[in-house]
Amino acid sequence: MNLHMDLSWTVIVNFVTLYGVKVLASLLIFFVGKKIASIITAIVVKGMRTSKIDETITSFFSNVIYFGLLVVIILAAISNLGINTTSFLAVLGTAGLAIGLALQGTLSNVGAGILLVFFRPFKIGHSVQVAGENGIVEELNLFSVILKTGDNKQIIIPNSAVIGKNIINFSAKPTSRVDLIFNIGYEDDLLLAKNTLQEIVNSEAKVLNDPAPFVAVSELAQTSVKLMVRFWVKNEDSATASFSITEKVKLAFDEKRISIPHPPVSVTTEI
Template sequence: MNLNPEQLTGYANQFIQVLVDYSPKLISAFLILFVGLYFIRVINRLIRRLMVKRNLDPTLTRFLSDILLWALRILLFVSFISKLGIETSSFVAILGAMGLAVGLSLQGSLSNFAGGMLIIVFKPFRVGETIEAQGIIATVSEIQIFVTKLLTANNQTVFIPNGALSNGTIINYSMQGQRRADLTFAISYDADIKKAKDILENILKNNPNVLTNPAPEVFVKNLTTSSVEFAVRPWAKNENYGAVFSKTLEDCKIALDEAGIATQPYTIQK
């Protein structure tokens, strides 16, 4: 199709007229966009500082600020296209349909997300604490939104989904600040019970890492068909628990052997 100069001039004039008529909306829309982005950054910084001052969990602070940031960006984008004259009702309907589809396809992830929020808000454990969950005893390394990262004693990294973690039993060994070691020694009926008890009590008294409050306990736990079982229960701070457990076990065995009191095999539980 050949266009003569008059037609080109006419099209150019129409384009310029449309641009002139539409330019106020275009300018105001981009003004809203740039000013909105600036204020979103300012609001996000203020919210972060406020949550830090309130001593909120760092993971929760980061997550809530990110959610707020994207929510404000979506609202700004809707306002931007609305100012341009684009119909937003269909756009919002499309976003809703997409959200529903994503939600249905990510049910497991949403369960882990909800579990992560419960863990962050109610704090059954914190980073650095030792817990037992899902059959694993380990130290909490990081609490993420979907999974919790644990580090075992033999330096293995374990990731547990927050959905399963929040719905299961959690034993927190660090929350109270101190722990009790439950040891059992089985001795023969021929042995002097009072002497054995004195030996075990002296071992606990001479260990500087054994706490005096709560006081350690030594008592006859059970009388079996072949032995007398003594319960030995020292208390220790969390950081000294492993040393107190192994030291008490070793010292009690050595002291009983030196006194001529034979011990019998027994399954020891931590």
């Protein structure tokens, strides 16, 4: 009985010693390999940035390189356990169709990400509208585009949703046109209002001289005359110029007694 117990204990000890060491070695391979993959990815990214390669391409391929190295590390750790990786890959290949169907959405995001990098409709830092969302492009990875909104929120949009919708790139050109509409009353002096608006837009430092800004009557509405102020600015000056001109118009109209009609209010009286 004692001999049987001794043999059993010896088998257990040998098993734990053999496979315990292998498990620990595999874990070491994984964690050290993961750290090395991060270092290699960082070196590649630094080299691409030094070579002035577009940040969008750099961001995308850093993800590709890291996940590619991670797959190699996982296979090495599995192989160290004594599992035949060839058979393991064959099993994965056999299950590939089922996995592909299950991950159809994820794989479509990867494919869409490759198309976005290849055709480059926008770059990191561009102001865009994608999938109905507006923001600054912060990152393009294998699965999604990450935007930062004007109020500092983060929006994560799957690549497939981006590639399947209209993409508006507000930063593709260095300048943009701004149209501002101002209402005056029918009883007000039209020429005075136009000249006032023209003087304001001409004096705004951030407004470009070419194309020249102009003021025109855009509509004779039911309760007001609509005047459009059209001008061009550098993209980064669009909001600043618009805010400045709008404030100056209000102050000038008040000074010159040019009215800004209120929209009509409908009042319903119940009997």
